[in-house]
Amino acid sequence: MxxxxxxxxxxxxxxxxxxxxxxxxxxxxxxxxxxxxxxxxxxxxxxxxxxxxxxxxxxxxxxxxxxxxxxxxxxxxxxxxxxxxxxxxxxxxxxxxxxxxxxxxxxxxxxxxxxxxxxxxxxxxxxxxxxxxxxxxxxxxxxRETCRAIGRHGATALAGASNFLTHCNAGGLATADYGTALAVFFTLQDDGKDLHVFVDETRPLLQGARLTAWELAQRKIRATLICDSMAAQVMREGRVEAIVTGADRIAANGDSANKIGTYSLAVLAKAHGIPFYIAAPISTFDMAIESGDEIPIEERAAEEITHGFGRQTAPAGINVYNPAFDVTPAELIAGIITERGVISPVTRELVAQMFAAK
Missing domain, CATH: 1.20.120.420 (translation initiation factor eif-2b, domain 1)
Structure with missing residues (x-):
């Protein structure tokens, strides 16, 4: 439906x-x-x-x-x-x-x-x-206001790009309005730009396939769903100009925790010379945490992998490691898009300045 x-x-x-x-x-x-x-x-x-x-x-x-x-x-x-x-x-x-x-x-x-x-x-x-x-x-x-402001700053920073890749879901379903990462795409669309977005399915719970692809379809933004393991190939083919994801916690030095698989994208983006952006509100920054090493990583139930969506896909009793998030080091991030502006380059000093800004 x-x-x-x-x-x-x-x-x-x-x-x-x-x-x-x-x-x-x-x-x-x-x-x-x-x-x-x-x-x-x-x-x-x-x-x-x-x-x-x-x-x-x-x-x-x-x-x-x-x-x-x-x-x-x-x-x-x-x-x-x-x-x-x-x-x-x-x-x-x-x-x-x-x-x-x-x-x-x-x-x-x-x-x-x-x-x-x-x-x-x-x-x-x-x-x-x-x-x-x-x-x-x-x-x-x-x-709601924060989402729109993130969208405006992100659209300005990425005005020269039309072909994107995103991971997990950082749209209206994850916020009160346009979202964070998807706010950039929605605002570019509002500005009249014709976009194309590759959407990682986002294993193991498929938030990209189930949620982001759905939101982009509702907005009639051209989107192509891919398995997470296909991201390197579409980058190698030159079909991605920028990557934008959300974040769940950002340390004082700019290290950013997001859905598992985000760190992999940032490494691949670096290898292919593609700018990797995080879009997140100021409230996502945890200035009491010095670096990503201190961010607690939730580990979820093994059944999310062994019995995805109710069907067994792995042998009984197999050991499973299921971290819900990973941490992308600040040096791999081209910019963090906030409601107050874009932090670029991502340094401890510029993070502190943006966090303190009114």
């Missing part, structure tokens, strides 16, 4: 006030089926993040922020001690859903900070609860 994302079918939408619910598109069912999950409790939000029903660093952060609002619905306004105890429980619980995407922790820290600032000023529990919802909505709205 090919269904367009319209104003009525948003990837993330919160309904109601502080007692409201959160709707998420179940991305595990795309592109065949478009189904909304309604989250009425924090456990459903946690499960959606853990099982990749919602995925992409910005979208995870937005969902988690709304998850805090939903999680606080189990306590009343007349017991302050229970409220603050529950806030710690909910934020700690959501933080345990996935370890690599820094936006998750950034959003949760932002929610806690707002609550505690109001607590210190003597604000009522009722008004703190309202403020938490407003903060979640602000995180959501800011991401």
């Amino acid at each position: 090919q269904t367009e994302l319209t104003a009525d079918v948003e990837p993330i939408r919160f309904h109601g006030q502080t007692d409201g619910t959160l709707d998420l598109i179940d991305q595990t069912l795309l592109p065949v089926e478009l189904t909304l999950i309604t989250c009425r409790d924090v456990e459903t939000v946690w499960e959606a993040i853990k099982l990749l029903r919602v995925r992409g660093a910005p979208a995870i952060g937005i969902a988690a922020a709304y998850g805090v609002v939903i999680g606080m619905q189990t306590v009343g306004d007349d017991d302050a001690a229970a409220f603050w105890k529950r806030l710690d429980e909910v934020t700690d619980y959501l933080a345990g859903s996935r370890p690599t995407a820094v936006n998750l922790f950034w959003a949760l820290d932002r929610m806690k900070r707002v609550a505690h600032q109001l607590r210190d000023s003597g604000t009522s529990i009722t008004d703190i609860r309202i403020a938490l919802l407003e903060e979640a909505k602000a995180i959501h709205a800011e991401d």
